[in-house]
Amino acid sequence: MKFVEKKWLVVTVVMLICYLISIDAWATDAKKTIVFNDRSWDSIQVHNRIAGFILEHGYGYRVDYMFADSMASLTGLGKGDIDVLMEMWVQTNIAGYKKLTESGKMVDLGPNFTNAPSGWYIPTYMVKGDPKRGIKPVAPDLKTVEDLPRYWELFKDPESPNKGRFYNNPSSWALTYEINETKIHTYGLDQYYNVFDSGSEMALVTSMVSAYENGKPWLGYFWEPTWVMGTLDMTMIGEPAYDPKRWVKKDYGCAWAADNVVICVNSKLVETNPDVVSFLKRYETSVPLTSSILAYMKDSGGKPEDAATWFLREYPDAWHKWVPDNTIKRIEDAL
Template identity: 40%
Template sequence: MKKKLIVLFSIFILVVLSACGDDTESENDTGTESDIDTIVLSDAGWDSNRVHNSIAQMIIEEGYDQDTDVTAGTTAATFQGLVDGDINVYMEAWTDNIKEIYEEAIEAGDIEEISVNFDDNDQGLYVPTYVIEGDPERDIEPMAPDLRTVEDLKDYPEVFEDPEDPERGRVINAPSGWAVQEAIDAKFEVYGLDETLNNFMPGSDAAIVASLTDAYESGEAWVGYYWSPTGVTAQYDLTLLEEPAFDEEIWEETKATEFPPNDVTVAVHKDLPEQAPDVVEFLSNYETNSDLTEQALTYMDENDADPEEAAIWWMEEHEDIWTSWVSDEIAEKVKEAL
């Protein structure tokens, strides 16, 4: 009889512990549901992506008591990581730059698009505005007053002289491995830029910024790929060179149009909605615009701040925005952490 009671008591204890263990796996300290140890975000190599990562990480970690991490790499590598599930969240998917693989991943059910972060952005080949208009305050004369379009660039090799090949000009492309690099390669051919200009491939976004900053501060000519929202486009007076209006058929065939409209979305791996439904609900409300993003990037530049510091500043400045993405309870936890 005594042995039977011991066995029954042991079974009772196991049942209770098992039930407690199930509760621990399904809810974290806030009572929000989660079935994933660490949520991994992608860093595809530019500062606005890093700022949005930092904002999301602050809210996920402090509001939902959920660990996060970041995996850095090229656009192609990080997006493949999202498809494979090695990465859980993509805060800045420039959908038209990766249109084919993005749509294939959506159709295959490998990823889910849950929000549009912003959609009022530009990209293409820029020149400092003083190249066209001059700058009397800096005693800079117009260098190419008739420059209007990307195709016009081939008429100005002497203005955009390549320091390593003075007989030709230089256009700064996007870094190798970025989705837009191949588009600019195609533009070089279709617009005839390769007749007089060299297609220069920088090693990184930082290399583009350093090149532009050096030229701008010296009042010299410069032309190259960039995009908004960025700290650079907020800080400097730049002109986006014109191209024919976007036409999908022409774009798919030759890239001889302006870049397509680009929804910059928040996308997640297919499993995350089940693994962390509350976090996904927050991310589905995540929405900014180019101006809001550039404010954080300008703060980085002016204060020599890193993306996390800029994210904290941005959240303090725009409490009304980010608190609308989450419940009052979560908002209070994050505000206390800030």
């Protein structure tokens, strides 16, 4: 009897070990960690965590997030140090995009979201006023860039009050920073406005929100989707219609094109991890959906990973379409 009990004990232990080995093998079968490119704005960090959670808990991959802004991220993607870029703003990064795709180092997997606007904004109350807050319109005729010279004193730069201040994005976003600087020069606004380096997205947002809450003027560059643009009533300053020739010429004397924001991967990933690529090809959201996720993160005081799990709980119909049926339960069990 004791022999039989020992025999079954040994069998049970062996089966348990085999089970644990199989679980570990499933979790490490990826053979590599999938590295996402983190940048300094919220939406890409949230999309990284959504995709990362799915790959980790649904597919058994380990994931990592490497911070690199602007051209450094494209260099890393081209070399293979970074595997996935969840937000390639094509129009904004057209030169780098073409270079990497044409060289075969990067593959465009299709849109994350489309028609994402960006441009120069002011608070709407500057033009229309806000009777509820007792704010009168101080620039009722400010509609286009051509009107900015006559209103520069409303935007006085506290560090150089002989000119107005234009809040640019952080200089670490080298390309967009330089485009806005060039636009200021092309429009002849450099004699009226200083270009201010915000230093970080957080500082740029803070400057806007602070001005808005105090009913003060503000002029600067911004984009969508973001929680702040979904919360504040802002108006985009008109520019001449988008003209691709002006962008080729690089004087940028026209509006930004509404951007198609696509998902790109290092080309080697297509061969080494086709399941990851298949998932990312199906991953697609929208500007309104992304804004709602970011608004939740702001309102709840959460982090990008909290916003990611909230999205996965609240929008199953969206992400179920991205993954095979056999991964859904694993992902939902991990939430």
